[in-house]
Amino acid sequence: MESSDIEGDLEEILLTEEQIRDRLSELSRVIEADYAGEDLLLVGVLKGAVMVMADLARELRLRVTMDWMAVSSYGSGTESSGVVRILKDLDTDLTDRKVLIVEDIIDSGLTLSWLLANLNSRGPESVEVCALLRKPQAARVNVDVKYVGFDIPNKFVVGYGLDYAERYRNLRSVGILAPHVYG
């Protein structure tokens, strides 16, 4: 296997670079309308949301600030442990702030439901969520997500920030890993 041919490790490409870009552009227009004239704080959830955050933030014609949190519930596996740990907290005081959490994926929903409770306890004016991907069939808790890019099947996906054992985050598309990669 050529180490540069990471797309060759995919069984199927679910979303191309263009589809992702077009959808983020559509979502940005809605977010701009909803936050017109407001000072919005984007909270990116490391590491998976790095690509969504970078592209969404540049697409938004709004005055935004950006901060990051790192939480982890997956480790190196493909199933959520359900236990969320803060690896890096925000530098920003959320009091009276309008906050938009930026996520790559909502899978079981456990990470996000924990994050929403955590950030809402810090006195913000509002906390909403923008997630590129959501797996409706994998939901273990219901979370209210205002901006969703795509609903996808209940399969483990990689690319555009999403990893398998820390790899594939730099793929430009989102795809399903081929079985031989797991073996």
Ligand SMILES: O=P(O)(O)OC[C@H]1O[C@H](OP(=O)(O)OP(=O)(O)O)[C@H](O)[C@@H]1O
């Ligand atoms: O809805 P859930 O089942 O909770 O899964 C979603 C979360 O899992 C992934 O993060 P992960 O813990 O793998 O960290 P990473 O972003 O550094 O890969 C992903 O980026 C979401 O934050």
Ligand code: HPA
């Ligand atoms: O399908 C996924 N792929 C990669 N990371 C993830 N974290 C939650 N779900 C996923």
Ligand SMILES: [Mg+2]
């Ligand atoms: Mg991960």
